[in-house]
Structure formats: structure tokens, C-alpha cells
Amino acid sequence: xxxxxxxxxxxxxxxxxxxxxxxxxxxxxxxxxxxxxxxxxxxxxxxxxxxxxxxxxxxxxxxxxxxxxxxxxxxxxxxxxxxxxxxxxxxxxxxxxxxxxxxxxxxxxxxxxxxxxxxxxxxxxxxxxxxxxxxxxxxxxxxxxxxxxxxxxxxxxxxxxxxxxxxxxxxxxxxxxxxxxxxxxxxxxxxxxxxxxxxx
Numbered sequence: 001x002x003x004x005x006x007x008x009x010x011x012x013x014x015x016x017x018x019x020x021x022x023x024x025x026x027x028x029x030x031x032x033x034x035x036x037x038x039x040x041x042x043x044x045x046x047x048x049x050x051x052x053x054x055x056x057x058x059x060x061x062x063x064x065x066x067x068x069x070x071x072x073x074x075x076x077x078x079x080x081x082x083x084x085x086x087x088x089x090x091x092x093x094x095x096x097x098x099x100x101x102x103x104x105x106x107x108x109x110x111x112x113x114x115x116x117x118x119x120x121x122x123x124x125x126x127x128x129x130x131x132x133x134x135x136x137x138x139x140x141x142x143x144x145x146x147x148x149x150x151x152x153x154x155x156x157x158x159x160x161x162x163x164x165x166x167x168x169x170x171x172x173x174x175x176x177x178x179x180x181x182x183x184x185x186x187x188x189x190x191x192x193x194x195x196x197x198x199x200x
Contacts, residue, residue, distance in 0.1 A: 003056040004086035007032035009046045009077065010200075011060060013067035017194025019116055020135050020161050021099065027069035028200070029060055029087075034078040036103050036123045040141065040167050046077035057090045065094060075101040084110030101137075104129035119152050130155040137190060141167040146180055149187075165190040 009030040016026040033049035034041075041047075064072050072091050074084065080102045088110035091098050099114040104125025108115065117133040119125045133156050138149035146164075153162050164180065164187050166173050181187045194200065 003058040005054045005056050006060075006082055006087060007049055007052045008055040008060070009043070009052050011055070011063055012200055013064075013069055014200045015194060015197070016071075016073060016099075017192055017197070017199070018165060019137050019163055019190045021071075021114070022190065022193055024071060025069060026099075027064040027067050027072045027096075029064075029072060029074050031074065031076045031079045031082055033081045034076055035081070036078055036105055036120050038120050038122055040139075040169060042168060043077070049077075049081070057087050060087065061090050061094050061096075064091065064096060069096070071097045071099070073099045073101060078103055078105055080104070080106040080108055082109075084108075088112065102129070104133075108132055117152075117156075121148065125152070127155075131157060133157070133160055135161045135163065137163045137165055139167050140164050140173055140177055141170045142173065143176060146176075153186075162187050163190040164188075165192070168192055168195065 009032050011029045013027050016022055016024045032046055032052040034047045088098050097113045100112050101116045103120045104117045105123045107126050107128055114134045115132050116135040116137055117129055118137040136156055164177050166177055181189055
């Protein structure tokens with residue numbers, strides 16, 4: 001039986017640069033395809049679903065194992081455009097922990113140890129994603145994003161880890177984010193540490 005395949009922009013071993021698991025060694029699988037269309041996206045090369053190598057789950061799992069990784073992050077693009085069950089089943093059979101980073105634009109498929117929801121205004125999350133979310137990561141580009149973040153937090157379970165992340169090209173928002181977290185300490189700040197470290 002042929003192994004399932006996915007269009008892959010890139011897969012590589014690095015450190016998780018964002019969110020709750022920032023700093024942890026991780027094997028990243030960046031899937032192709034996204035129709036959310038955030039204007040400030042830093043991976044626009046992942047938007048087109050065509051034109052990228054098609055890679056089997058056998059090859060992706062073997063690459064993660066060769067890297068001596070215990071932790072895999074599936075991202076995009078928007079990874080939930082794909083049926084992720086075959087990929088996550090194989091990764092977990094290999095004993096790997098699996099995280100997904102998603103805008104929540106599509107229903108979640110597959111089995112995950114950690115779900116990071118990063119909702120976007122350009123295509124709202126499906127309702128079912130909120131109860132599956134471990135971490136709510138909201139990108140902040142302007143002050144209106146704070147109230148928008150609270151709207152999404154209100155729909156998540158109380159166990160969720162809420163983080164605010166400054167949009168990379170909006171550094172002027174950093175003082176406002178710091179003040180907001182001090183006034184609303186349920187939130188923490190996520191920085192894109194991989195960009196400071198100059199790693200993928």
C-alpha cells in the first residue's frame with residue numbers, strides 16, 4: 001500500500017521559536033497551501049499548494065527520527081487544509097510528540113499532543129477548534145487586536161495558555177503589549193525568538 005503524501009514547503013530540525021514551547025528542539029514540517037491571506041505573513045511562499053515537493057509520511061517520519069527529534073511541529077501555510085490523520089498517526093506510532101499550529105480556518109484532523117490556535121481576521125476559526133486548543137496565540141499589530149484576542153479567549157477552555165505575539169513589522173506595539181499583559185496577567189508574551197537567533 002502506497003504511503004500517504006503531502007505537498008511540503010520545507011522540513012527541518014531547529015528550535016521552536018514561538019509560544020509556550022519556545023526554545024524547545026523541534027522537527028518542523030511546513031505544509032503547502034493557505035487561503036487565509038494575512039498581508040503580514042512571513043511565509044507567503046507557502047500559500048500556493050502546487051509547485052512544492054510531494055513527500056511521503058514515511059520520508060517525513062524517517063527524517064524526524066534521523067534528527068533525533070522527539071517533538072514535531074506541523075505548520076504551514078494552513079496545515080488543516082489537509083487530512084492530517086495519516087501523518088500524525090505515523091509520527092505518533094514512531095513515538096514522537098506532535099504539535100500543530102493553525103489559524104483554525106478548517107476542522108482539525110489527526111491526533112495531537114499540543115494544538116496552537118492563532119486566529120486570523122481574514123478567515124475566522126471554525127467553532128469546533130476552540131475546545132481542542134491548548135494554546136491561543138494572537139498576533140498583535142494594533143490596539144484593536146487586544147479586544148479581538150479577548151473575544152477568542154472567551155471561547156476557549158479555561159485551561160488554555162493565552163499568549164500575545166507582536167507582529168514582526170509592528171515593533172511600536174511592544175510597549176502597549178507589555179502594559180496589557182501587566183494589566184491582564186492571564187496573558188503572556190511570545191516573541192519570535194528564531195528571528196533573533198537567525199535560525200529557520
